[in-house]
Amino acid sequence: MGRFGFFLFLGLAFADRDVPAKARVAKRCYCDLQVSNGPFPRQQLEQLYSISKNCTQKLLNANEFSESMQMIADVEQRLKDLVKRIHEFKEEYDSELYSIISFRIIEIEIEELNYLLDQLQEMCLRNNDERTELDTQVQNMTSKVDELEKYDRLKVVQQHRNNVILKRSLTSCQSALLVTPSPYITPKPGSCSFGRLKAVSFPKSSMLNHYGSSYPYGNWGKDPLPAPGKEDQYWLAIVSTSSRYGTTVRTYDSYVEFLTKGTYKDVTVGDGLNPQGPGGLIYGDAYYYNCYNLGKLCRFDMTTHEVVSAILPFAGFNDKFPYCTFSSCYPYTDMDLATDENGLWVLYATEFNLGNLVVSRLNATDLSLLESWNTTVFKRSVTNAFMVCGVLYATRFLNSEIEEIFYMFDTTSGVERNDLKIELRKALPGIQYMNYNPRDRKLYVYSDAYVMSYTLTFD
Structure with missing residues (x-):
C-alpha cells in the first residue's frame, strides 16, 4: 500500500x-x-507510449496493404482483358484471319498473370504476419491502458480528452461558418467530358501491312471526319523509298475489305509535292503530310486532287528533330499530324523552344496556325505522340515488348506531367506512327510493317 x-x-x-x-x-x-x-506506474506509462509511437510509425510505413489492393485490381482487369482477347482470337481463328502475333500476345499476358499471382500470394503471406503482430500489440496496449485508467480516480485524463475533442469540433464548426460553400467540380483534362487517359488495351488487331515486311514505315487508320458515303472507309499509306517518302494512299470501303485485302483504290498523292515521312493522315477526305524536303505542310484533297501547302514557322525538318529511342531515331518524323475531338493538330519542334515539342492546332483548309503551345519535353526523348481532347500524350521506348506513355500536356490548363507510367503492349519493337481517332476512340499504330489498333480507357 x-x-x-x-x-x-x-x-x-x-x-x-x-x-x-x-x-x-x-x-x-x-x-x-x-x-x-x-x-x-509512471515508468510503465512511458514504455506504453514508446510502444504506441513505434506501432503508429510502422502502420504509416506499411505500404504493402494498399499495394496488395492495387495489385488485386490489376489482376482482375488483366483477367477481363485476357478473356476478351481470347474471344477475339477465336473469332480470328474461325475466320482464318488470325496471326501468330495475336497468339504470342496471349501467351505473354498469361505469363504476366502467373507472375502477378505469385507476387500477390507472397504479399498476402507477409501482410497476414504483419497484421497478426500488430493485432497482438494493439490488444496488449488496450489492456494496459485500461489498467492505467484505474489510477485516474477523478477522471481527469478522460475529461481532458473529451475537452480536446470538443475544442477541435468547435474550431472546425467556426471555420466552416466563415467559408462560403461552393459546389465542387472535378476538373477534367482537355476539352472533353471524360477524364484523363487511364489505360491502353492490348492490340485489338494486328496484321502485316498489305505491301509486305519490306516497308517498316507507314501509317493507316480511319477518317475522323469522313465525307458522305465514306464513313466506313479505311486507308493505308507506306513510305516506300529510303524510308523517306511514298506517293500512294490505298483506301478500302470497309474494315472487312481491309482485313481480307479485298477491293481497294490507290490514289497518287502530291502532284509534285510528295509526302515525306510516316506522319501523314486523312482528315475530312484530305491527306495531310510534311511536304518532301521542305519545312511545309501539305493538304491533298482525295476527291479533287488539289494540293495546298503552307510553311510551318520555325519547324525543324529533314531529321533535325525526329522521334527517337535511346539507341536510334525514326527518320523524317519531324512533323507529325494528329487528330482529336478539337480537329487537326501538328506536333513538331523548333530551335526557339530548344528542340522541345511544340503543339499547334491547324486550320484544316489553309493550314494556318490557330493556336500554339510550347512544352518542356525534348522531342528526341520521345518515340511518338498523339492528341486526345486537347491533351498531348507522348511515349518512350522501355523494351521490345512495352512502350510507355509517360508524358502529357494539357492545352486547356497548361498542366504538364511526366509520370503517367501507362504501358502500351507491342508485338514488335518499333512504333513509327500513332494517331487517335475521336469517332471510335481508338489508337491506330504502325509498328515495323504491322498495323494495329488499341482501345483507350479514361477515368
Missing part, C-alpha cells in the same frame, strides 16, 4: 489565545492517505 503524507502548519493566529505567549506551540496535523491501487 502506498502512503502519501503531508504536514499542515497552522500560524499563530490559530493558536490557543488563552495560553501564554512563550507556551504557544503551532498545531500540527499529520494525515495518512491510503491508495488502494498502489503508486502510479
Whole structure:
C-alpha cells in the first residue's frame, strides 16, 4: 500500500489565545492517505507510449496493404482483358484471319498473370504476419491502458480528452461558418467530358501491312471526319523509298475489305509535292503530310486532287528533330499530324523552344496556325505522340515488348506531367506512327510493317 503524507502548519493566529505567549506551540496535523491501487506506474506509462509511437510509425510505413489492393485490381482487369482477347482470337481463328502475333500476345499476358499471382500470394503471406503482430500489440496496449485508467480516480485524463475533442469540433464548426460553400467540380483534362487517359488495351488487331515486311514505315487508320458515303472507309499509306517518302494512299470501303485485302483504290498523292515521312493522315477526305524536303505542310484533297501547302514557322525538318529511342531515331518524323475531338493538330519542334515539342492546332483548309503551345519535353526523348481532347500524350521506348506513355500536356490548363507510367503492349519493337481517332476512340499504330489498333480507357 502506498502512503502519501503531508504536514499542515497552522500560524499563530490559530493558536490557543488563552495560553501564554512563550507556551504557544503551532498545531500540527499529520494525515495518512491510503491508495488502494498502489503508486502510479509512471515508468510503465512511458514504455506504453514508446510502444504506441513505434506501432503508429510502422502502420504509416506499411505500404504493402494498399499495394496488395492495387495489385488485386490489376489482376482482375488483366483477367477481363485476357478473356476478351481470347474471344477475339477465336473469332480470328474461325475466320482464318488470325496471326501468330495475336497468339504470342496471349501467351505473354498469361505469363504476366502467373507472375502477378505469385507476387500477390507472397504479399498476402507477409501482410497476414504483419497484421497478426500488430493485432497482438494493439490488444496488449488496450489492456494496459485500461489498467492505467484505474489510477485516474477523478477522471481527469478522460475529461481532458473529451475537452480536446470538443475544442477541435468547435474550431472546425467556426471555420466552416466563415467559408462560403461552393459546389465542387472535378476538373477534367482537355476539352472533353471524360477524364484523363487511364489505360491502353492490348492490340485489338494486328496484321502485316498489305505491301509486305519490306516497308517498316507507314501509317493507316480511319477518317475522323469522313465525307458522305465514306464513313466506313479505311486507308493505308507506306513510305516506300529510303524510308523517306511514298506517293500512294490505298483506301478500302470497309474494315472487312481491309482485313481480307479485298477491293481497294490507290490514289497518287502530291502532284509534285510528295509526302515525306510516316506522319501523314486523312482528315475530312484530305491527306495531310510534311511536304518532301521542305519545312511545309501539305493538304491533298482525295476527291479533287488539289494540293495546298503552307510553311510551318520555325519547324525543324529533314531529321533535325525526329522521334527517337535511346539507341536510334525514326527518320523524317519531324512533323507529325494528329487528330482529336478539337480537329487537326501538328506536333513538331523548333530551335526557339530548344528542340522541345511544340503543339499547334491547324486550320484544316489553309493550314494556318490557330493556336500554339510550347512544352518542356525534348522531342528526341520521345518515340511518338498523339492528341486526345486537347491533351498531348507522348511515349518512350522501355523494351521490345512495352512502350510507355509517360508524358502529357494539357492545352486547356497548361498542366504538364511526366509520370503517367501507362504501358502500351507491342508485338514488335518499333512504333513509327500513332494517331487517335475521336469517332471510335481508338489508337491506330504502325509498328515495323504491322498495323494495329488499341482501345483507350479514361477515368
